[in-house]
Amino acid sequence: MSEWFEMSQMVQEKGKKLGTLETQELMHKKYLQELKIRHGMSFEELIQMANDPRKYARRSITKKQENEE
Amino acid sequence: METPNELVEQLDKLASEISRQKGGPLLILYYHEYAGDVRWDDVGAIYDELRRGGFSRENKIEKLYVLLHTFGGDPDAGYRIAQVLRDFAKSVIFLIPEYACSAGTLICMSGNKIEFGDYAFLSPIDITVEQRGPFEPVELMSIDYYIEFAKTCRSEIEKMLRDSGFDSSTNVENELLCEMVKQVGGLRLGTFFRTRVLTGFYAETLLLDYMFAEAPNKENLKNKVIRTILFDYPSHSFCMDFHISTSVGLPVEEMSIAESDMTKNVISILKQLTLAGLICRDLSDSYKAPFIKLYV
Numbered sequence: 001m002s003e004w005f006e007m008s009q010m011v012q013e014k015g016k017k018l019g020t021l022e023t024q025e026l027m028h029k030k031y032l033q034e035l036k037i038r039h040g041m042s043f044e045e046l047i048q049m050a051n052d053p054r055k056y057a058r059r060s061i062t063k064k065q066e067n068e069e
Numbered sequence: 070m071e072t073p074n075e076l077v078e079q080l081d082k083l084a085s086e087i088s089r090q091k092g093g094p095l096l097i098l099y100y101h102e103y104a105g106d107v108r109w110d111d112v113g114a115i116y117d118e119l120r121r122g123g124f125s126r127e128n129k130i131e132k133l134y135v136l137l138h139t140f141g142g143d144p145d146a147g148y149r150i151a152q153v154l155r156d157f158a159k160s161v162i163f164l165i166p167e168y169a170c171s172a173g174t175l176i177c178m179s180g181n182k183i184e185f186g187d188y189a190f191l192s193p194i195d196i197t198v199e200q201r202g203p204f205e206p207v208e209l210m211s212i213d214y215y216i217e218f219a220k221t222c223r224s225e226i227e228k229m230l231r232d233s234g235f236d237s238s239t240n241v242e243n244e245l246l247c248e249m250v251k252q253v254g255g256l257r258l259g260t261f262f263r264t265r266v267l268t269g270f271y272a273e274t275l276l277l278d279y280m281f282a283e284a285p286n287k288e289n290l291k292n293k294v295i296r297t298i299l300f301d302y303p304s305h306s307f308c309m310d311f312h313i314s315t316s317v318g319l320p321v322e323e324m325s326i327a328e329s330d331m332t333k334n335v336i337s338i339l340k341q342l343t344l345a346g347l348i349c350r351d352l353s354d355s356y357k358a359p360f361i362k363l364y365v
Contacts, residue, residue, distance in 0.1 A: 018121065020077050023362055024348045027114050031358050034110055043109040
């Protein structure tokens with residue numbers, strides 16, 4: 001939590017002078033963090049997953065069954 | 070043989086010198102040859118780097134030079150990167166020391182000008198869709214050419230029949246097209262064409278809003294470029310060098326020899342730093358981070 005918070009602060013800090021390797025280190029950490037959060041999936045895969053109609057079809061079927069019961 | 074720290078020093082010195090000579094900040098976007106492709110994550114990384122430089126939509130750079138080196142990647146990401154660059158800069162000039170392919174070409178469509186190093190090139194924005202099963206990935210251009218081949222087959226056979234005095238026709242193209250659908254898959258073909266329409270839309274938007282924004286005949290220029298880079302040229306590996314890019318109607322220039330050498334040196338140092346494991350490190354087996362750095 002704190003590591004992520006510190007990194008976000010660093011990213012947002014305007015005019016912060018970072019050396020070439022420092023910048024790459026910071027970016028590398030952020031890329032890894034993002035990949036971890038997304039379980040290694042790409043944005044495209046996440047969008048497809050979030051909008052997969054089968055998920056909603058299952059939900060509405062379950063809801064319908066609950067209502068019938 | 071230089072140590073990695075000496076290489077970084079050389080890189081900083083060269084980049085600052087290019088920025089000084091050109092008279093504007095220099096943003097380096099370097100994607101390593103192996104496993105370095107343009108992805109969505111880069112949009113935020115570029116945004117962050119420009120903010121760290123003290124710039125924003127409200128405090129734009131007058132003239133931003135972008136040194137771009139990539140084989141390409143996701144066209145959606147390419148479009149979004151282009152828009153981020155334009156959010157931060159009133160004018161953008163792309164410097165291509167060696168190549169910027171596919172999604173890299175799309176990013177260049179947001180520039181006011183593209184400057185080529187010696188033997189540098191862009192490539193058409195072709196669409197490649199991964200195939201499921203035992204087949205290799207297929208380029209959309211291959212499908213276009215196959216369709217043309219089917220049409221040519223029919224007209225050639227009919228011509229031959231007519232010349233031989235037969236009054237009959239052929240449906241050879243049906244069989245050829247059925248075989249293609251069988252191999253590529255009908256729904257996958259739909260995906261191909263949908264993706265091309267989207268990429269075409271991105272390119273159109275960038276050309277009209279930025280590259281040809283001031284041109285009186287911008288619609289014509291845009292149409293010519295789109296037709297060429299999306300439909301006419303044969304494949305991803307087709308090289309649109311300075312001469313071909315000029316004939317397409319892109320606002321391109323050749324760098325001076327000194328500039329070309331300097332930008333190529335930047336790429337050479339970045340390659341060495343990547344091999345030394347200092348930049349563009351692995352994020353997974355098939356994914357390397359890009360090198361993104363703004364020199365003001």
